Amino acid sequence: MDNIIRDGNPTLRKYADKVTFPLSQEHQQLAKDMMKYLEVSQNPDLAEKYGLRAGVGLAAPQVDVSIQMAAVLVPSPVEPDDPDNHDDVLKAAQEAQDNPVFKDVIINPVIVSQSVQLGALSEGEGCLSVDEDKPGYVPRADRITLRYQDVDGNDHKVRLKNYPAIVCQHEIDHLHGVLFYDHINKEQPFAAEENTLLIG
Ligand SMILES: CNC(=O)c1cccc(C)c1Nc1nc(N2CCN(c3ccccc3Cl)CC2)nc(N2CSC[C@H]2C(=O)NC)n1
Numbered sequence: 551m552d553n554i555i556r557d558g559n560p561t562l563r564k565y566a567d568k569v570t571f572p573l574s575q576e577h578q579q580l581a582k583d584m585m586k587y588l589e590v591s592q593n594p595d596l597a598e599k600y601g602l603r604a605g606v607g608l609a610a611p612q613v614d615v616s617i618q619m620a621a622v623l624v625p626s627p628v629e630p631d632d633p634d635n636h637d638d639v640l641k642a643a644q645e646a647q648d649n650p651v652f653k654d655v656i657i658n659p660v661i662v663s664q665s666v667q668l669g670a671l672s673e674g675e676g677c678l679s680v681d682e683d684k685p686g687y688v689p690r691a692d693r694i695t696l697r698y699q700d701v702d703g704n705d706h707k708v709r710l711k712n713y714p715a716i717v718c719q720h721e722i723d724h725l726h727g728v729l730f731y732d733h734i735n736k737e738q739p740f741a742a743e744e745n746t747l748l749i750g
Pocket of ligand 1: 591592593594604605606607625671673674675676677678683684685716717720721750
């Protein structure tokens, strides 16, 4: 997974191909590797050891595979007892991952409905494929109903709101060749339509 491609690579601007089932061995391994990347990247020690940027989502086009597959691992917000105690920080990171808010590899995802209510991360968005900072609010639907297939081909229909909803929209954008900063208002990056919910 140290082969995350960067903005400028044309693969990031392609509309990815639908995935057929049963998954090929290659696609099964890719799903495992992408989720593993997120797990390792969210562990401060391992992330440092392997020089990984932390992420809660990773889409196949970001590793130069233009198919409709993305790993999403949104940990529960667990704070360390003592943020200055390294063991507490590690324990909290592990606990946060052990009961995630949302964890799955979403395949052929479709947002079947979404709230009129908008939401945006109050600190803006980051992306493993975009090295430079792109400050600004990224307005998205605050709540979505998402249909997708998992690696076994089972159909899922989930309702997500706030952070996990933002993350899934960011990843589904990748499958359509869209990057987060495409949504930032160029004249006024931190102007948000009124009653946009600021998240986090
Ligand atoms: C420019 N300001 C900012 O980036 C930004 C700045 C502050 C706060 C937020 C909330 C920001 N925004 C933002 N922060 C994240 N992380 C917060 C830290 N976290 C993490 C870090 C360490 C261990 C475990 C974990 Cl979990 C990993 C994920 N992730 C995304 N995105 C956008 S949707 C896809 C998702 C993604 O995975 N990007 C790589 N945005």
